[in-house]
Amino acid sequence: MHQASGHNHRRCIAAALHSADRLCAGSGTRMTALRRKVLAYVWRGHDAVKAYDILARLGGDAHLAKPPTVYRTLQFLRAQGLVHRLESLNAFVGCPQPGKPHEGQFLICSRCGLVREIHEPAIADAVAEGATAAGFRVERQMVEVQGLCAKCR
DSSP states (O other), rough: OOOTTEEEEEEEEHHHHHHHHHHHHHHHHOOOOHHHHHHHTTTTBBOOOOOOHHHTTTTTTTTTOOOOOOOHHHHHHTTTEEEETTTTTTTTOOOOTTOOOOEEEEETEEEEOOOEEEEOOOHHHHHHHHHHHOOOOOOEEEEEEEOOOOTTT
């Protein structure tokens, strides 16, 4: 888990849960206790978390700790825009801008695992233009960049 010194991570988790409650209330869906637990675990740090890590974390709750339950929960959180799935890592990170449709770019530190979501319209535009020129219709755009964060460099 990677955190900047002086960073109040409890505030990140509280803000994520508050946003989730607000979004779910607005869409007529429910933020169940399990969904809250999983979302809080995803936000426990600013690194990606795998479904089986969540499963292990829920291990004490035998009725919750089943792979289909965790995957359905993550699927719900993705559908609500609360988490992103990083394809290259087969893992999940919390979305700092839930409820706003966007194409994200992700900077992933290959040493410490820090994930930072950025929004650079020029990158999204370049991908869209290149796809159009190639006759390709973009359905979803996600750019993942592996490298070293400032702390690990």
